[in-house]
């Protein structure tokens with residue numbers, strides 16, 4: 111039976127596509143409906159399909175009318191499938207939502223008993239791990255409480271204690287701990303990573319940290335759970351690697367490849383892998399497991415063919431291709447489980463299993479149907495995968511390969527003539543290399559628009575780097591890492607192999623043209639780029655392919671949008687507890703503070719600002735660091751390293767380490783400049799204030815920006831005394847339309863007199879969700895409310911946008927990207 115003669119196979123592709131679309135539409139919902147809201151469209155579509163089907167079978171319809179009815183039938187079937195996908199994802203989401211942490215259990219001490227679920231990640235300042243809860247009671251009244259069963263937990267060393275005082279956390283340990291829980295809340299910035307979706311996808315409805323104050327009972331290790339076998343093996347493997355490999359840096363690479371533990375990888379090494387486009391090899395991604403399945407399949411095929419032991423070949427029991435397909439899939443599954451069974455691994459196994467089942471069938475399915483079926487299989491496991499970059503990268507890469515494949519040519523390796531003589535063997539190898547290069551070239555070109563859309567950068571050296579990095583990691587580094595499980599010295603060999611790869615990649619990453627950056631294109635340019643890539647990959651007429659290339663190019667060269675002349679634009683990013691505001695004019699930009707540090711390993715500079723600045727293709731003219739406190743300067747070094755041309759203006763003096771590290775000019779009242787018709791003035795501190803012994807807060811640089819009759823006041827952390835001084839000095843000149851609430855809404859600031867003088871129309875607070883300082887203080891917010899001044903805050907708003915040419919409008923990023931899995935602060 112051929113593919114084309116089977117009518118249901120022709121129908122299958124539109125139906126599969128309908129499933130994907132129905133799923134995609136559900137993911138756009140800002141809010142979940144009720145269970146019935148999903149049921150009615152499904153019922154309606156199904157009744158329509160049933161009606162058409164009955165009409166088609168009715169003898170009253172003559173033969174000539176049937177074709178019309180067939181199309182109507184297909185349309186109603188497509189609608190029904192889409193409605194079914196929509197409803198099934200909706201119902202699943204409703205079920206997930208029931209597992210949420212009740213808001214009243216946030217911020218109180220809860221005694222929890224449970225076990226360490228996964229391989230714990232060691233951070234410089236503590237541990238991070240998943241925790242499976244078996245019992246939870248309130249510490250204050252001993253009442254049992256219902257909390258989510260899986261928690262994302264952090265155990266930090268106290269301010270006073272050293273990390274050594276925190277016990278070593280190991281997989282499967284059972285602990286009794288005092289915890290403080292929080293609903294999952296992430297930073298929401300344009301194009302930023304969606305932490306809330308990531309936790310939702312994994313069924314994690316609360317994050318928590320371990321309380322170790324004097325008032326809390328000390329943590330108790332109760333024993334080891336029996337069911338944590340895989341995690342225990344992974345733990346043993348990671349310990350073994352740490353012991354066998356001398357250099358911890360390369361031990362981390364081997365651990366990343368074998369047990370999927372990327373947390374130990376050096377951030378500088380990540381930069382090298384990213385710039386050379388091979389980062390996908392270091393995380394257990396779709397490609398990684400697929401390649402491992404191929405290696406396993408190839409080995410099993412060889413083993414089966416030469417299994418003529420004792421006159422009885424295994425091939426007689428089970429044909430070699432079958433054994434190779436099934437064995438390859440099984441070994442890929444083992445690898446996926448051993449590497450932590452993360453969401454990307456689960457997706458890949460679903461995809462591989464689908465392809466494996468199809469290939470074992472006698473029916474030869476059209477490639478696009480296989481592709482769509484694999485996609486639906488993945489979406490059945492994880493409907494939210496459609497929102498993930500990794501999903502699209504792997505499916506587009508595989509899809510492009512399918513399109514480029516000649517439909518019925520036999521694979522080169524299966525051609526028996528090729529292996530005749532040594533010369534021909536060599537020729538075969540040459541042909542294989544050429545086809546490998548062609549495939550790599552095609553994937554690189556086709557993924558380019560996708561990479562620009564998702565990451566605003568494409569690795570240009572990635573084409574060459576992947577040509578040897580993929581085989582090297584697949585055939586040398588990873589097998590040696592696996593070999594280490596049997597004979598531990600092989601781990602050292604694997605580490606050397608990783609080190610050699612790095613030695614080749616590093617100079618490539620240093621090349622000035624290694625990475626192509628571009629601003630994020632609007633959706634219609636992005637869509638045209640993807641269609642163009644598809645047309646280019648299609649094996650068709652040259653003219654058609656050139657047209658594809660023309661469609662593709664704009665997405666790679668799209669210029670960033672900028673505010674018009676005379677206009678000023680604010681982007682107050684969601685950085686958590688700290689200040690950071692990007693001020694842009696037609697040709698210039700200034701970053702007012704760089705946001706906080708998030709711990710010893712990351713800060714707002716590298717996590718929020720570098721991706722944002724890259725997305726906007728922005729070159730900073732000035733970095734203004736209002737004062738030395740870490741919630742304002744935590745990201746400064748990362749921003750400076752990436753934007754060394756930016757001049758630094760600050761109140762930080764040379765006594766502070768940052769003042770010694772970076773070259774900076776003192777800010778002082780009286781400094782002013784104009785950019786593209788927009789006036790900038792520093793109004794605090796006075797030059798003479800530097801001679802006084804003032805607190806860092808009191809010396810905060812205060813910036814006033816004036817454009818199109820609108821005034822913006824960025825106050826950093828000034829307190830009541832400085833507010834009073836400004837008032838006395840400036841009087842009515844202090845009036846402003848937009849105010850960054852001083853000191854994150856602390857009780858120390860926003861005095862009545864100051865608010866009366868400024869009279870802002872719009873105010874906003876940059877503070878972290880449930881931060882430990884209680885910012886913004888309710889009494890201060892009441893003061894704003896009494897005066898009728900609306901206040902926006904970052905936990906509710908996410909990143910905030912404002913422009914002087916639409917002065918009444920405040921755009922919250924959480925409203926722009928409102929989705930049902932997003933946390934809503936009451």
Ligand SMILES: [Zn+2]
Pocket residue numbers: 688689739741742826827853854
């Ligand atoms: Zn502050």
